[in-house]
Amino acid sequence: MIKGYNPEDKIFLAVDCIIFGFDDEDLKVLLIQRDFEPEKGNWSLMGGFLKQEENLDDAATRILYRLTGMHDIYMEQLYAFSEVDRDPVARTISTAYYAIINIEKHNEELIENYNAKWFSLKEVPDLIFDHNAMLDKAIRRLRRRTSINPIGFELLPEKFTMRQLQKLYEAILDKKLDKRNFINKINSMDILIKLEEKDMSSSTKGSFLHTFDQEKYDNKKTNNFYLKL
Amino acid sequence: MIKGYNPEDKIFLAVDCIIFGFDDEDLKVLLIQRDFEPEKGNWSLMGGFLKQEENLDDAATRILYRLTGMHDIYMEQLYAFSEVDRDPVARTISTAYYAIINIEKHNEELIENYNAKWFSLKEVPDLIFDHNAMLDKAIRRLRRRTSINPIGFELLPEKFTMRQLQKLYEAILDKKLDKRNFINKINSMDILIKLEEKDMSSSTKGSFLHTFDQEKYDNKKTNNFYLKL
Numbered sequence: 072m073i074k075g076y077n078p079e080d081k082i083f084l085a086v087d088c089i090i091f092g093f094d095d096e097d098l099k100v101l102l103i104q105r106d107f108e109p110e111k112g113n114w115s116l117m118g119g120f121l122k123q124e125e126n127l128d129d130a131a132t133r134i135l136y137r138l139t140g141m142h143d144i145y146m147e148q149l150y151a152f153s154e155v156d157r158d159p160v161a162r163t164i165s166t167a168y169y170a171i172i173n174i175e176k177h178n179e180e181l182i183e184n185y186n187a188k189w190f191s192l193k194e195v196p197d198l199i200f201d202h203n204a205m206l207d208k209a210i211r212r213l214r215r216r217t218s219i220n221p222i223g224f225e226l227l228p229e230k231f232t233m234r235q236l237q238k239l240y241e242a243i244l245d246k247k248l249d250k251r252n253f254i255n256k257i258n259s260m261d262i263l264i265k266l267e268e269k270d271m272s273s274s275t276k277g278s279f280l281h282t283f284d285q286e287k288y289d290n291k292k293t294n295n296f297y298l299k300l
Numbered sequence: 301m302i303k304g305y306n307p308e309d310k311i312f313l314a315v316d317c318i319i320f321g322f323d324d325e326d327l328k329v330l331l332i333q334r335d336f337e338p339e340k341g342n343w344s345l346m347g348g349f350l351k352q353e354e355n356l357d358d359a360a361t362r363i364l365y366r367l368t369g370m371h372d373i374y375m376e377q378l379y380a381f382s383e384v385d386r387d388p389v390a391r392t393i394s395t396a397y398y399a400i401i402n403i404e405k406h407n408e409e410l411i412e413n414y415n416a417k418w419f420s421l422k423e424v425p426d427l428i429f430d431h432n433a434m435l436d437k438a439i440r441r442l443r444r445r446t447s448i449n450p451i452g453f454e455l456l457p458e459k460f461t462m463r464q465l466q467k468l469y470e471a472i473l474d475k476k477l478d479k480r481n482f483i484n485k486i487n488s489m490d491i492l493i494k495l496e497e498k499d500m501s502s503s504t505k506g507s508f509l510h511t512f513d514q515e516k517y518d519n520k521k522t523n524n525f526y527l528k529l
Contacts, residue, residue, distance in 0.1 A: 073312065073349075073390055074336055080352045082313050083305060084393060107303055120302075123309045123391060127382040151380045151395045153356040161302055162352060164313060166380045 083163040086130040087118035087202065089149070089209040090139065092174030093226035095235060097191040098242040099174065100206060101138070102198070104186040109159055110199040116206070117187070118165065131168035138185055140178030145225045146170045147216075149209055157201045169209040171225045192245075217243050221262055224283050232270050232278040233257070262287045312392040315359040316347035316431065318378070318438040319368065321403030322455035324464060326420040327471040328403065329435060330367070331427070333415040338388055339428040345435070346414070347394065360397035367414055369407030374454045375399040376445075378438055386430045398438040400454045421474075446472050450491055453512050461499050461507040462486070491516045 090101040102114045117138045121130045131146055149167040157163070174189065182188075190196070195206065217223050223239055237253050257263065264284050269277035319330040331343045346367045350359045360375055378396040386392070403418065411417075419425070424435065446452050452468055466482050486492065493513050498506035 076312060076349045077351065080349070082350060082352065083302065084311050084313070120305045120309070121311060121382075121393075122306065123311065124384060126384055127380055127393070148379060150377060151356055153350075153395075155353060155355055164350075164356070166382075 081162065083158075083161050084121040085118050085158075085163050085165040086121055086127060086134060087116040087165050087167045087205060088131055088134050088138075088146075089116055089167060089169040089206055090135065091169065091171050091209075091213065091226070092177070092189060093239055093242060094174050094189070095238060096242070097193075098226075098239075099189040099191055100195060101177075101182065101187055102190055102195070103138070104188070105199060106186065113199050114190075114196050115199045116167075116202045117185070121166075127166050127168075131166075131170075135168075135170050138181060138187060139172060140181045141172055141176060144170050144172055147212070149205070149212055152201055152205060154201065159200075165205075167205045167209065169213065171213075171223075173226065173228065175228065214244055221260065221283070221288060224288070230266060230268065230270075230280040230282050232273070232280060234273070234278060236281070310391065312387075312390050313350040314347050314387075314392050314394040315350055315356060315363060316345040316394050316396045316434060317360055317363050317367075317375075318345055318396060318398040318435055319364065320398065320400050320438075320442065320455070321406070321418060322468055322471060323403050323418070324467065325471070326422075327455075327468075328418040328420055329424060330406075330411065330416055331419055331424070332367070333417070334428060335415065342428050343419075343425050344428045345396075345431045346416070350395075356395050356397075360395075360399075364397075364399050367410060367416060368401060369410045370401055370405060373399050373401055376441075378434070378441055381430055381434060383430065388429075394434075396434045396438065398442065400442075400452075402455065402457065404457065443473055450489065450512070450517060453517070459495060459497065459499075459509040459511050461502070461509060463502070463507060465510070 092099045092101065101117070103117050105111055105113050105115045117134055119130065119134045121127060125133070127148065135144060135146065136142060146168050149169050151164055151166045153164045155162065192210065197203065198206065217240070223243055226239055227235060233254055236257065237248055237250065240253070241248055262284050263281045266280045266282060268280045270280055271277040321328045321330065330346070332346050334340055334342050334344045346363055348359065348363045350356060354362070356377065364373060364375065365371060375397050378398050380393055380395045382393045384391065421439065426432065427435065446469065452472055455468055456464060462483055465486065466477060466479065469482070470477055491513050492510045495509045495511060497509045499509050500506040
């Protein structure tokens with residue numbers, strides 16, 4: 072007998088993952104096509120039930136790994152969604168996590184097994200249950216985080232041009248940024264290392280490649296700073 | 301039979317509330333003395349189990365009302381705490397909420413019935429389970445929110461002096477602020493209304509009272525702005 076608990080209550084506990092990736096132009100989200108009823112055939116976030124022996128972070132990590140084959144990913148708990156009728160099958164609370172992955176590194180075979188597909192944020196279909204609300208909240212959180220911490224860098228390849236970085240911020244914030252202004256602000260963050268190497272693919276003059284300074288980056292991350300774009 | 305769920309799993313769902321108040325000098329938190337085992341006699345956040353027919357917001361609202369007699373309070377979901385061994389009685393996930401209340405308005409009788417007491421943040425004792433971690437996370441969230449939205453105002457009486465407002469920010473941020481600098485930054489937010497009325501209690505000259513402009517305030521709230529103090 073547990074004080075204050077009604078033994079007739081039965082509430083299930085799930086975890087759903089919003090998985091963001093970036094392909095040089097667009098911010099994308101990885102969705103799976105549901106293969107069982109209800110809402111069979113509709114698109115959904117990847118999810119699963121919490122197991123007795125794991126915490127929520129473990130569950131989110133397990134679910135992400137199952138779909139992408141990826142470990143050591145930036146993940147953050149987003150919010151616990153708990154509307155009474157959110158899942159028509161049974162009363163289920165779902166704690167949503169969002170992850171930011173490098174789109175080139177996921178396991179193509181795994182995501183094919185799950186009928187998973189990357190969708191540009193502007194082309195996301197109607198999702199099952201409250202998954203659109205989860206995604207919206209994740210986008211807002213990602214935008215807020217991006218203006219406080221330089222987390223978006225997880226989405227880029229190891230070496231990138233300023234133009235790629237600007238494209239990334241434009242995709243996350245969903246607005247055009249002024250090039251000169253952007254470069255000044257990024258430089259004022261002092262977390263980039265400019266390499267000797269150039270990317271020659273976009274122009275004959277080429278564009279210098281950059282990488283970011285992990286130590287300074289970690290330092291900024293703990294001492295919240297504000298990047299207003 | 302629910303797909304992916306192991307029917308032997310049994311996980312309980314609780315809600316715990318971090319209730320902040322401000323008494324003109326200190327930021328405080330309302331704690332209750334636990335009257336049952338385990339950890340009988342130790343201090344704890346106010347909590348309870350989620351009921352079948354309510355969502356997490358409802359549960360947090362119910363718990364806050366039971367302890368303070370107060371409705372319509374600023375509350376925000378903080379985080380779901382889920383370490384496997386966090387509660388020695390049974391596997392329990394607790395979703396923590398924090399609330400900001402005007403300390404003068406709570407129901408004294410109710411909190412006495414619960415052996416509840418206001419503690420300055422600097423004098424918080426060892427709490428049960430992971431409640432100290434919940435409180436720490438709530439303080440960090442409150443600090444971050446305070447520098448993005450003017451939420452701290454819920455903690456003040458309707459009319460307040462600039463000195464009271466500065467004291468509040470100093471208490472939340474746990475640092476001394478330069479008076480002139482503070483006044484400039486607050487004025488630049490443009491959400492205060494300066495009243496004709498003065499508070500004569502602190503000096504013979506008196507200090508002008510202010511109130512805040514609900515409309516401008518709500519507008520700033522939706523358009524996140526940054527107040528760096």
